Amino acid sequence: xxxxxxxRLSDTAWQLEPTGKMRVPAIIYASEALISEMDDKxxxxxxxxxxxxxxxxxxxxxxxxxxxxxxxxxxxAAFDADEGGVVSAGGVGFDVSxxxxxxxxxLTRECIEPVxxxxxxxxxxxxxxxxxxxxxxxxxxxxxxxxxxGGAAWAVEQxxxxxxxxxxxxxxxxxxxxxxxxxxxxxRKRQRNxxxxxxxxxxxxxxxxxxxxxxPRVADxxxxxxxxxVVSIHCGSRGLGHQIGTEFxxxxxxxxxxxxxxxxxxxxxxxxxxxxxxxxxxGAMRSAINCALANRQIITHLTRxxxxxxxxxxxxxxxxxxxxxxxxxETHGIDGQPRELYVHRKGATRAFGPGHPxxxxxxxxxxxxxxxxxxxxxxxxxxxxxxxxxxxxFNSACHGAGRAMSRHQxxxxxxxRALVDELAARGILIRSPSLRGVAEEAPGxxxxxxxxxQATHDAGLARLVARVEPLVCVKG
DNA sequence: ATGTGC
Numbered sequence: 001x002x003x004x005x006x007x008r009l010s011d012t013a014w015q016l017e018p019t020g021k022m023r024v025p026a027i028i029y030a031s032e033a034l035i036s037e038m039d040d041k042x043x044x045x046x047x048x049x050x051x052x053x054x055x056x057x058x059x060x061x062x063x064x065x066x067x068x069x070x071x072x073x074x075x076x077a078a079f080d081a082d083e084g085g086v087v088s089a090g091g092v093g094f095d096v097s098x099x100x101x102x103x104x105x106x107l108t109r110e111c112i113e114p115v116x117x118x119x120x121x122x123x124x125x126x127x128x129x130x131x132x133x134x135x136x137x138x139x140x141x142x143x144x145x146x147x148x149x150g151g152a153a154w155a156v157e158q159x160x161x162x163x164x165x166x167x168x169x170x171x172x173x174x175x176x177x178x179x180x181x182x183x184x185x186x187x188r189k190r191q192r193n194x195x196x197x198x199x200x201x202x203x204x205x206x207x208x209x210x211x212x213x214x215x216p217r218v219a220d221x222x223x224x225x226x227x228x229x230v231v232s233i234h235c236g237s238r239g240l241g242h243q244i245g246t247e248f249x250x251x252x253x254x255x256x257x258x259x260x261x262x263x264x265x266x267x268x269x270x271x272x273x274x275x276x277x278x279x280x281x282x283g284a285m286r287s288a289i290n291c292a293l294a295n296r297q298i299i300t301h302l303t304r305x306x307x308x309x310x311x312x313x314x315x316x317x318x319x320x321x322x323x324x325x326x327x328x329x330e331t332h333g334i335d336g337q338p339r340e341l342y343v344h345r346k347g348a349t350r351a352f353g354p355g356h357p358x359x360x361x362x363x364x365x366x367x368x369x370x371x372x373x374x375x376x377x378x379x380x381x382x383x384x385x386x387x388x389x390x391x392x393x394f395n396s397a398c399h400g401a402g403r404a405m406s407r408h409q410x411x412x413x414x415x416x417r418a419l420v421d422e423l424a425a426r427g428i429l430i431r432s433p434s435l436r437g438v439a440e441e442a443p444g445x446x447x448x449x450x451x452x453x454q455a456t457h458d459a460g461l462a463r464l465v466a467r468v469e470p471l472v473c474v475k476g
Numbered sequence: 477a478t479g480t481g482c
Contacts, residue, residue: 095477132479190479201477242478325477407480 001040003032012063012459013392016043021264022050028061029393029459034451037404041067042074048264049077053272054085056334056341060393062348063455064402064447068093069249070267073347076396078332080341081273086261087281088270089252091344092327094245096285097292098203098236099323099349100371101169102382103300103316105307107229109209112471115310116429120472122306123205124431127299129476131200131434134193137298144188147195148180151290152321155297160196161304165297167360168318170350173297175290177329179283183240184247187284190239191291196298200437200476202373202400203235205299208380208468215465218366218384222319224466231316232380232468233299234373235476236325237292244288248281273342282327289326296321319382320369324349324399332394343394351385351397351462370462372453375401375446376430376438377423379469381453383462397462401449410445411436423473432475441475 006014009027014035016026026046028035042065049071050059056078065074070090079085112119128135139147147154152173156163166173198205210228213219224230237244252269259272271278300318307314327344334341352359352368359368370383378401389395405413416435419442423430432438450467457464 093477098477199477200480203477236477239478245477 001035001038001043003035012455016047018050022047024050024055024058026050026059028065029455029461030063031451031455034063034455038065039067042072045070045072046075048268049075051264052086052268052270053261054079054081054083056080060396062396062398064398064400064452066402068346070265070269071344071346074398074402075346076344076348076393078341078343078394079273080339085273085342086270087273087278087327087342088268088344089245089248089281090267090269091346092285093325093346094242095236095325096241096244096288097323098325099292099296099321100232100234100373101296101300101321102319102371103231104223104319105229105231105314105316107311107314108227109229109471111311112207112229116471119207119310120429120431122310123303123472123474126302126306127198127205127474129198129433129474130437133197133199135196137195138193139195141188144191145180147294148183148287148290149178150174151293152297155294160298160301165300165318169293169321170323173293175286175293177282178286178290180287182280182283183244183287187240187243190243194238195295196302197238198235198299198474198476199238202441203476204376205303205474206232206470207472208232208470210466211469212467215463218465221363221366222369222382222465224382230468231303232371232373233296235295235299237288238295240291241288244284248284251277285327289323292323293321320371322349322368322371330394332390341394345396347399348396349399351389351395353385353387353389353395370397372398372449373400374449375443376441376473376475377428377443377470378449379467381449381464382466382468383453383456384465385462386460388460389462392459393461398452398456401446401452403445404447405445407440410442411439414439414442414444428470429472430475438475
């Protein structure tokens with residue numbers, strides 16, 4: 001879109017003043033190059049979000065923003081319940097609590113290279129991937145209820161992983177306020193056999209090596225050094241989150257008028273925070289957050305099992321686990337006053353700065369690890385949250401590269417087999433059940449993640465700490 | 477993202 005449409009607040013912040021029914025401005029964080037390439041739909045959707053009741057400060061879009069269902073993907077919006085604020089299923093997205101966790105291995109790239117094909121095959125065998133994939137865990141109803149209430153803490157109780165992991169997970173591995181009884185039978189049924197599975201689309205499990213350190217002081221606290229190997233897992237709440245999203249979107253769309261909400265776009269369906277429907281959605285959505293946390297915890301356990309066999313000297317300690325599709329109750333300073341807000345992040349990563357009380361003591365001095373997954377075969381980045389991020393975006397950053405073209409368009413332009421071969425020639429081993437899925441995820445179908453991350457850094461949303469590049473990628 | 481449309 002045309003950058004001249006905006007009031008330029010800085011090199012990387014672009015504002016649209018409130019017009020029509022907008023209650024607050026819309027602010028997009030991006031470089032001039034990124035905003036020029038961005039679809040007009042992003043600004044249109046960010047402005048639509050700015051009309052919703054109880055929105056505070058501004059409607060935001062991150063540098064990787066693109067067109068989504070109702071809210072842009074890469075959108076951030078906070079609402080105050082005291083001012084009639086709303087909660088929106090479309091403001092969280094279908095893949096509730098999709099997120100990334102990164103594990104240390106204690107190994108260097110040299111340790112991996114001789115066993116790389118065996119490691120790739122073993123990970124592909126151990127971690128089910130792809131559309132409709134199921135695992136070895138089958139949850140009966142009572143266990144499902146415990147999982148939805150307990151998250152990664154439940155998974156650790158079941159023997160998946162270690163208690164020490166919980167300290168490095170958002171919400172200490174268990175989202176409070178979950179109400180499993182708000183999750184439909186249908187959603188539970190869809191999830192029954194899907195625990196410990198990656199799913200499809202942009203989800204993956206990657207073995208990566210650290211190729212650059214930008215901030216040695218923070219990298220030291222995060223335990224990152226150049227040449228070291230890490231493992232990153234990107235996935236969410238599978239069929240359960242999707243079903244919850246589908247059901248509540250429908251219910252919120254139907255009831256918006258009854259709640260006295262005037263929607264500029266039906267896809268912005270939402271409900272007052274202080275309504276039966278709003279509370280029921282929050283209870284179900286928090287259950288889906290626990291599902292995603294448990295899912296990543298189980299996949300971590302499966303990954304540790306593979307390394308124990310292939311590279312027994314490895315020790316997979318968790319660096320951090322953070323979601324990028326949530327609505328969370330957080331306290332933020334607004335005009336010098338602390339206020340409790342319902343912060344929607346849809347394709348936006350929470351990025352708490354140094355000193356935040358939610359952070360584990362071991363990380364608190366330097367800020368939260370912000371884990372940004374790149375597209376298949378490209379770099380990923382580890383950043384740290386900032387204090388200025390609170391004022392800028394309620395402590396939110398980008399979440400990835402962001403698609404530059406549709407899946408359909410990508411399959412016309414690339415062949416899965418050729419991509420796998422090209423990446424293998426560059427030392428990157430892809431294992432996927434779907435060559436079509438690989439074509440849809442072609443690196444060329446995404447924006448350049450390094451530009452997105454640089455804009456995030458320049459805007460002050462989060463600070464660059466390290467770059468990692470893939471060695472092995474299990475792709476859904 | 478997703479039993480890749482109910």
